[in-house]
Structures are given as structure tokens and as C-alpha cells.
Amino acid sequence: MQFWFSTLALIPDHKAPTEREIQEFTVRFTQKLILWGSADILSHWNAFRLVGAVLADAQPEGSPEIMFAFEQVLYAIRRDLGHSNKGLGPGDLLRSFINDVDVILAARASEA
16 A cells, blocks of 8 residues: 555655556566455456556546546455445545545546
């Protein structure tokens, strides 16, 4: 979590990682997930990576969809650790560290 928060510049006085550092972390993290992650985590991690790859080409300026894919990884990790996600929905985990999630969710709803 510390690494992901640093990529989002959420840790005060912490330099954001370089593209190379992100790639190196992702490789190490994926290796650990293959051995230690549940099928649920692996499935959501792969979906997160796919969304990121597709959006990097289609929308290099970024897209909120990557946030929601990442949130699904977080929910899967919580389930794997034995936490109940009962009563939590889209945006609930993101809301704890992203201020405008409700604005983004409202925009998504109006597009649907």
C-alpha cells in the first residue's frame, strides 16, 4: 500500500516513483501474487493491468476506470485477509484517499 500511495503522491514529502521503479515494483509484486495471492486477487490484478494497458494507449492522460479497477484489487486483498466488504460499494475504498470520487461516480452514472 505504501508504494501505491507514493505513486498517487499521497505520502507527504515523498518523491513519486519513476516509471522504471513502477515497472520494477510491478514485476516483484506480480511474482509474489503468483505464489501467495488467491485466485480472486490474481483475477482482479490481471484485470487492473489490462485496463491500465488499454487505457495507456487509448487515453494517455488517464482515466478514472483505472481507479475503479485498482479498487477491485483492494477489495480482493481485503477478502483474502478475512475482512468483510459487506456494505461497501464502488468508491468506498477510494473515497478514503481520493477526494473527488463522488464527482467521478456521478459523471459515470450520467454517462450510463
